[in-house]
Amino acid sequence: xxxxxxxxxxxxxxxxxxxxxxxxxxxxxxxxxxxxxxxxxxxxxxxxxxxxxxxxxxxxxxxxxxxxxxxxxxxxxxxxxxxxxxxxxxxxxxxxxxxxxxxxxxxxxxxxxxxxxxxxxxxxxxxxxxxxxxxxxxxxxxxxxxxxxxxxxxxxxxxxxxxxxxxxxxxxxxxxxxxxxxxxxxxxxxxxxxxxxxxxxxxxxxxxxxxxxxxxxxxxxxxxxxxxxxxxxxxxxxxxxxxxx
Amino acid sequence: xxxxxxxxxxxxxxxxxxxxxxxxxxxxxxxxxxxxxxxxxxxxxxxxxxxxxxxxxxxxxxxxxxxxxxxxxxxxxxxxxxxxxxxxxxxxxxxxxxxxxxxxxxxxxxxxxxxxxxxxxxxxxxxxxxxxxxxxxxxxxxxxxxxxxxxxxxxxxxxxxxxxxxxxxxxxxxxxxxxxxxxxxxxxxxxxxxxxxxxxxxxxxxxxxxxxxxxxxxxxxxxxxxxxxxxxxxxxxxxxxxxxxxxxxxxxxxxxxxxxxxxxxxxxxxxxxxxxxxxxxxxxxxxxxxxxxxxxxxxxxxxxxxxxxxxxxxxxxxxxxxxxxxxxxxxxxxxxxxxxxxxxxxxxxxxxxxxxxxxxxxxxxxxxxxxxxxxxxxxxxxxxxxxxxxxxxxxxxxxxxxxxxxxxxxxxxxxxxxxxxxxxxxxxxxxxxxxxxxxxxxxxxxxxxxxxxxxxxxxxxxxxxxxxxxxxxxxxxxxxxxxxxxxxxxxxxxxxxxxxxxxxxxxxxxxxxxxxxxxxxxxxxxxxxxxxxxxxxxxxxxxxxxxxxxxxxxxxxxxxxxxxxxxxxxxxxxxxxxxxxxxxxxxxxxxxxxxxxxxxxxxxxxxxxxxxxxxxxxxxxxxxxxxxxxxxxxxxxxxxxxxxxxxxxxxxxxxxxxx
Numbered sequence: 001x002x003x004x005x006x007x008x009x010x011x012x013x014x015x016x017x018x019x020x021x022x023x024x025x026x027x028x029x030x031x032x033x034x035x036x037x038x039x040x041x042x043x044x045x046x047x048x049x050x051x052x053x054x055x056x057x058x059x060x061x062x063x064x065x066x067x068x069x070x071x072x073x074x075x076x077x078x079x080x081x082x083x084x085x086x087x088x089x090x091x092x093x094x095x096x097x098x099x100x101x102x103x104x105x106x107x108x109x110x111x112x113x114x115x116x117x118x119x120x121x122x123x124x125x126x127x128x129x130x131x132x133x134x135x136x137x138x139x140x141x142x143x144x145x146x147x148x149x150x151x152x153x154x155x156x157x158x159x160x161x162x163x164x165x166x167x168x169x170x171x172x173x174x175x176x177x178x179x180x181x182x183x184x185x186x187x188x189x190x191x192x193x194x195x196x197x198x199x200x201x202x203x204x205x206x207x208x209x210x211x212x213x214x215x216x217x218x219x220x221x222x223x224x225x226x227x228x229x230x231x232x233x234x235x236x237x238x239x240x241x242x243x244x245x
Numbered sequence: 246x247x248x249x250x251x252x253x254x255x256x257x258x259x260x261x262x263x264x265x266x267x268x269x270x271x272x273x274x275x276x277x278x279x280x281x282x283x284x285x286x287x288x289x290x291x292x293x294x295x296x297x298x299x300x301x302x303x304x305x306x307x308x309x310x311x312x313x314x315x316x317x318x319x320x321x322x323x324x325x326x327x328x329x330x331x332x333x334x335x336x337x338x339x340x341x342x343x344x345x346x347x348x349x350x351x352x353x354x355x356x357x358x359x360x361x362x363x364x365x366x367x368x369x370x371x372x373x374x375x376x377x378x379x380x381x382x383x384x385x386x387x388x389x390x391x392x393x394x395x396x397x398x399x400x401x402x403x404x405x406x407x408x409x410x411x412x413x414x415x416x417x418x419x420x421x422x423x424x425x426x427x428x429x430x431x432x433x434x435x436x437x438x439x440x441x442x443x444x445x446x447x448x449x450x451x452x453x454x455x456x457x458x459x460x461x462x463x464x465x466x467x468x469x470x471x472x473x474x475x476x477x478x479x480x481x482x483x484x485x486x487x488x489x490x491x492x493x494x495x496x497x498x499x500x501x502x503x504x505x506x507x508x509x510x511x512x513x514x515x516x517x518x519x520x521x522x523x524x525x526x527x528x529x530x531x532x533x534x535x536x537x538x539x540x541x542x543x544x545x546x547x548x549x550x551x552x553x554x555x556x557x558x559x560x561x562x563x564x565x566x567x568x569x570x571x572x573x574x575x576x577x578x579x580x581x582x583x584x585x586x587x588x589x590x591x592x593x594x595x596x597x598x599x600x601x602x603x604x605x606x607x608x609x610x611x612x613x614x615x616x617x618x619x620x621x622x623x624x625x626x627x628x629x630x631x632x633x634x635x636x637x638x639x640x641x642x643x644x645x646x647x648x649x650x651x652x653x654x655x656x657x658x659x660x661x662x663x664x665x666x667x668x669x670x671x672x673x674x675x676x677x678x679x680x681x682x683x684x685x686x687x688x689x690x691x692x693x694x695x696x697x698x699x700x701x702x703x704x705x706x707x708x709x710x711x712x713x714x715x716x717x718x719x720x721x722x723x724x725x726x727x728x729x730x731x732x733x734x735x736x737x738x739x740x741x742x743x744x745x746x747x748x749x750x751x752x753x754x755x756x757x758x759x760x761x762x763x764x765x766x767x768x769x770x771x772x773x774x775x776x777x778x779x780x781x782x783x784x785x786x787x788x789x790x791x792x793x794x795x796x797x798x799x800x801x802x803x804x805x806x807x808x809x810x811x812x813x814x815x816x817x818x819x820x821x822x823x824x825x826x827x828x829x830x831x832x833x834x835x836x837x838x839x840x841x842x843x844x845x846x847x848x849x850x851x852x853x854x855x856x857x858x859x860x861x862x863x864x865x866x867x868x869x870x871x872x873x874x875x876x877x878x879x880x881x882x883x884x885x886x887x888x889x890x891x892x893x894x895x896x897x898x899x900x901x902x903x904x
Contacts, residue, residue: 012815028519030652035521038766045764045808045819053816055311057484059524061646062409063315085649110455111816118432121312125424129417130376134296134715137367137374141331144385145378153378154403157410161314184376191376 001027001088004096005040007052010109017109019098029089033076034059034066036088054113061085061225064160067167068113069100074164074223082162082225102163104172105210117163119209120177126205127198128181130190143189153187156180158226165220165228171212176220178202179232186239196243203240248501248874248889251676252356257895261360264677265720269727276301279726282449282464284436284491286313286419288412288707289690290470292714295418298427300719305462306419307431307451309486309821314416317472317484318710321408322529322643323392324400325372325707327365332389336397338362345705346896348394348574349670349698350848350864352504354872355893356677357695364712369401371715375414379403392703393530394574394903400704405529405642411707415714434460435821436491437749439467439498439686440735440742446686447735450746454821457814459746461737465729466685466722469495470714473669473691475508476825477833478781479773481666482514482527488825489832492673492692500681501674501887502875503694505832506840509701509849510782511667512578515650516598525665526650528601529643530703533571535606535636536660538562538578540590540599550592550600550659561585569903576700576849577903579664583782584860586663593661602659607632664782668706670697670849671839674874674889678721679713685725689713694872699848753813756823761806765822768803772796772826772833780837785853789841793834800830835875835884842886845869866898 003024010017024040031039034056041051057065066083070076076086091097099113107115157180165176182199185191191198214233221230253260271279279302283294286308294306308316328341342362346353373379373387380388380402389398403410422428433454440448440461448463474489475481496502513528539558546553561581563570573581582599585591592598611628614620614635620627633656637644647655673681673688675695680687690710697705735741779785779792803826809819846855846862847869855863872889 028521030518031521032523035523038523039521042764042766046762048808048810050810050812051819053818057310057315057486058317058320059485060320060526061649062320062406063310063317063484064312064319065310065315080645081649085646087650087652089652114816117311121314121420121423121430121432124417125420129421130374131421132371132374132418133299134292134371134418134719135367137370140329140369140373140379141386143373145381146385147381147383150378150381153376154406154410157378157403157413158406160319160409161312184378188376188378190374 001029001091001093003027003036003091004094006096006098007113008100009052009112012111013108027088029087031088032059032084033068033070033086033088034084052113053111056084059084062160064162067102067115067162067164069102069167071098074102074167075225080225080227082160102167104166106172106174107163107166117161119211120161120163120174122209123174123178123202123205124181127194127201130185131194145188149187153184156183156228156232159228160226162225164223164225166211168219168223169212170217170219171215173214173220174206174211175214175233175236176224176228178206179236180228182236182239183232186235195239199236199240199243246876246887248674248887249676250354250889251678253677257356257359260356261363268720268724271723271727273301275730277303279303279465280305280463281466281468282462283307283468283470284449285316285470285472285690286310287316287318287470287472287690288408288415288710289714290316290468291412291415291419292711293468293470293689293718294428295415295422296715296719297722298422298425304422304428305431305464306428307434307436307449309433309435309454311432313419313430313432314413316412317487318412318707319409320484321707322405322527323531324390324402324407324704325368325411326392326399326702326704327369327401327708328362328399329366329369331387332398334397336399340397341365341399343896344395345696345702346698346893347901348702349700350901351698351866351870351893351898352507352847352872352891353698354695354891355895359895360717361696361709361712364716365708367716368708368711372411372414375417377403377410377414390531390534391572393533393572393578394569394702400531402531405531405640408707411711415711436494437824438494438745440745441498441683442735442739442741445684448737448742450742450749452749455816457817459749461742461746463735463737465726465732466687468687468689468718469673469692470689471692473672474829474832475666475669477772477829477836478666478776479769480517480522480525480777482511482525485524488828490825490828492688493828493832495673495681495683495686497877497879498683499877500683500686502671502835503674503872504671504699504839505836505875506780506843506850507670507699507848508666508781508836509575509668509670510579510664512575512582512664513601513662514665514667515647516593516595516661516663526646527665527667528647528660528662530575532601532640532643535639536571536601536603537605538571538582538599538601540585540592544589550602559590566903573903574700574702576851579782580851582664598661598663600659601662603636603655604659607636607656610635666781668701670694670699670701674872678724679718680721680725687718687722689718699850752824752827753820756807756827757809757811757813757820759804759807759809761808763806763808765807765809765819765826768799768807769822769826769829771799772829775799776833776836780833780840783851783853784840786841789837792837796830796834796837803830838884839873839875842873843869864900
């Protein structure tokens with residue numbers, strides 16, 4: 001395959017970036033999108049140019065590091081996958097592909113396609129946990145949890161914290177991310193106790209980090225590589241109101 | 246050199262209990278005076294950081310990723326073992342201990358393994374209380390499944406993403422302590438070297454990957470939790486950036502390295518599809534509960550697998566190992582797959598793959614469903630439809646991952662799999678307290694060596710990482726710190742910090758001044774090929790000797806011809822990779838040396854010279870029942886071998902058999 005790329009290049013946080021065009025031939029359709037980038041970088045290195053910086057690590061869709069905005073979609077147009085799990089067979093010969101970093105006030109660009117997502121860590125730090133010290137737990141089977149609740153909890157807990165929901169949202173809101181964490185705990189007796197406090201502090205932190213407000217467009221859920229349901233947001237809205245009483 | 250493993254006296258079942266009741270404690274007031282450095286934020290690092298901070302210590306945690314949640318523990322799929330015996334199928338602490346010792350082919354340390362089995366139950370309690378949504382039965386109790394090398398169901402799991410859920414639990418606890426100011430995060434920081442003064446570890450030199458700045462950090466103790474070194478092979482199931490730098494630098498500064506040649510090759514990974522391939526993806530071992538592994542009986546059979554009839558299939562694991570069948574341990578399954586492919590019975594375009602088939606399982610579950618729901622007029626199609634649902638429930642995410650990567654639907658076609666490098670049982674030598682031979686320097690999780698011997702059982706890595714971090718280190722570190730209440734703060738402007746930093750600067754300069762023409766990946770791929778061909782599933786004296794020579798030549802080539810951009814004051818990914826590769830070169834040489842030295846076959850280490858007539862490994866307990874402990878001699882730039890004798894008082898040593 002031949003591919004035309006338009007890639008966002010930005011030296012560091014303090015300068016303005018721009019698109020640069022690259023042409024790549026002999027792309028194998030079985031390559032992953034990141035392997036295509038590896039190939040491009042090898043080419044750049046052979047020309048003694050600076051390779052394109054992008055985040056990646058596990059390359060099996062679970063660490064949440066990779067984060068490319070491809071032809072207007074976070075992780076590309078294919079449903080339910082991360083960038084590393086996207087393959088070149090999804091593209092056509094001679095197609096032009098535009099690649100940008102996540103765009104959000106809360107995610108400043110560090111270099112090229114790498115952004116700073118520590119704001120998500122700070123949201124978790126504000127309450128996304130069960131307050132429990134090591135060693136104080138009771139027997140694991142002492143509290144029963146229904147199979148349905150455990151499964152629903154897991155489906156929300158499978159969020160990988162990549163930030164695609166924020167990148168997809170026109171308001172750059174992190175509601176799906178926050179909602180997923182709160183939903184995971186709301187389905188479990190262990191998480192229920194601190195729920196009110198958790199909701200308030202996590203939402204407060206989200207605002208503080210300059211994420212936008214939610215207007216229920218649903219783009220976050222549609223683009224989420226782990227297909228986290230929009231229900232986590234409606235549930236969060238309901239629980240938020242309840243938490244005020 | 247005297248290797249004091251500090252195993253407590255007394256019967257094995259009381260060792261840990263007695264240790265805990267006698268170990269010196271640090272009073273709460275004094276704990277807050279201590280600063281502890283942790284490298285790596287996976288299961289071991291995060292759980293240790295959270296627990297130490299809860300106890301009152303001040304913790305700094307360093308990791309190269311942008312968030313602690315991205316460490317590669319997140320990718321573990323199958324599950325975590327614990328001797329809960331919830332299934333009433335005869336499990337016990339002793340049996341988990343025994344299985345682990347046997348699975349490790351009698352090359353692990355007895356007392357450490359018993360302690361691990363003892364603690365396993367607490368881990369599950371802890372994780373459930375953290376709000377980790379483990380799989381459950383309809384009655385609300387926790388569900389279990391079984392894994393390779395054992396005959397009980399003791400594996401707890403959360404679909405195919407158990408590692409993710411456990412890590413997010415530990416990450417939550419870690420972030421809670423961040424909010425309390427007890428933990429400081431150093432994201433996108435890589436440890437470059439360890440600082441040692443008067444035989445004690447007092448801090449590290451780290452590199453801020455964003456701006457290239459070298460930083461000096463003091464710590465009363467330094468804990469390495471940096472995972473394994475499978476990326477020596479370039480292609481492995483590890484994350485792309487996983488590396489050996491931290492433990493290798495510790496080794497070069499005097500820490501001992503144990504059993505470097507013990508590498509686990511996982512039998513069920515998606516085969517390599519081309520030379521552009523950047524990493525290998527694992528298909529969880531849990532699939533072997535239901536999938537049957539086979540190759541065609543006919544040599545070089547190119548037919549569509551669905552057209553190959555039952556009697557033309559060779560279910561070689563069931564044939565060779567009737568007692569354990571498809572659930573033999575990983576090393577056995579990996580070797581058997583290679584044997585079939587080398588003999589010309591492999592499948593797929595590369596002929597380096599075997600089938601993992603779910604056809605029979607789907608029909609079996611379909612029939613059960615029909616029975617449960619009292620359906621009439623059941624036919625093959627209905628069985629298939631209902632059975633598919635059951636399989637989807639159990640392994641849905643793995644099946645869709647397989648389809649995503651290969652473009653083939655595994656519900657209708659058997660999966661194609663092949664072994665890949667997955668885990669390294671070797672690591673820094675540690676004593677019972679998880680401390681290396683350097684005082685105040687600890688090694689936890691995959692980067693130490695003691696628990697898995699020559700082969701790790703499935704679902705035991707998560708168990709060990711969390712046991713070390715949550716339940717062992719927080720006790721044992723007190724033993725060292727309580728004796729160092731008056732340990733002086735070593736100022737970061739002390740000469741020892743300056744000198745160590747200078748060493749790092751010199752290494753960086755030597756790399757960026759080469760200005761050759763080849764990329765780092767070019768060399769890393771070559772190194773991987775050497776290691777895969779000569780130091781992986783099977784090894785020979787001849788091959789290992791060749792490998793050592795080839796590695797040397799390759800390293801020389803690297804030192805003359807690598808190209809790395811000189812911009813070391815900015816994010817420079819090529820420089821990061823080059824620094825890691827430099828250590829991989831040295832590591833791979835030591836691995837070959839160790840493999841060459843171990844004239845026997847045990848666990849994941851298979852020397853072709855030492856096998857029986859029917860290709861089973863020949864272990865040599867008379868000459869090799871020891872840990873190979875390597876010391877780096879700075880003076881001679883060479884490796885010196887020491888031995889820690891292994892003795893087994895609570896298990897009978899037997900030839901490992903899964904027949």
